Amino acid sequence: MAQTTDDQHGRALRLFFALPCPPPIARQIAAWRQALAADGKLVAPANLHLTLAFLGSLDAHHLTPLGEIAASIQLPAFDLQLDRLACWSQGLLHLAPSQPPQPLLELVEQLQSRLRQHGYQQPGHAFRPHLTLARHSHLPAISPLANFAWTVERFALYASADGHYRELHSWPLENL
Numbered sequence: 609m610a611q612t613t614d615d616q617h618g619r620a621l622r623l624f625f626a627l628p629c630p631p632p633i634a635r636q637i638a639a640w641r642q643a644l645a646a647d648g649k650l651v652a653p654a655n656l657h658l659t660l661a662f663l664g665s666l667d668a669h670h671l672t673p674l675g676e677i678a679a680s681i682q683l684p685a686f687d688l689q690l691d692r693l694a695c696w697s698q699g700l701l702h703l704a705p706s707q708p709p710q711p712l713l714e715l716v717e718q719l720q721s722r723l724r725q726h727g728y729q730q731p732g733h734a735f736r737p738h739l740t741l742a743r744h745s746h747l748p749a750i751s752p753l754a755n756f757a758w759t760v761e762r763f764a765l766y767a768s769a770d771g772h773y774r775e776l777h778s779w780p781l782e783n784l
């Protein structure tokens with residue numbers, strides 16, 4: 609897709625769909641991370657999220673079709689438990705579920721499939737659910753057990769600018 613500009617700021621919007629981390633859980637994670645003495649560039653508690661689909665730089669006129677795609681997804685709310693601390697070779701310290709819930713995988717599959725159907729390119733690599741804690745980091749030698757959980761009741765479209773994430777819109781998941 610061609611890179612175009614956002615008419616308000618003179619630049620493209622960097623967009624992604626994600627599960628927002630509820631503020632009380634984000635505060636708990638931030639306090640736990642502080643006890644780890646994690647190094648690297650820490651993600652601000654307000655920016656903690658689990659990415660579902662990264663869209664890259666797009667013009668603001670894509671917001672309407674992206675909203676229509678998201679609104680077409682109807683799935684149940686689900687419980688998410690982040691209970692595994694890991695660090696990938698490129699220094700991405702993160703929390704992940706040891707067992708990704710099936711509804712999360714279905715949400716990602718439906719979202720990415722519909723995005724592809726509408727011409728939005730998706731990366732070819734497998735989805736690895738994770739919540740980034742720090743970049744340019746290392747796995748601490750000793751860490752307390754991780755166990756953070758919440759009921760996921762919505763997903764959102766975000767814009768990223770200068771290291772800050774702004775929620776543009778969210779869509780509910782059904783409470784069955």
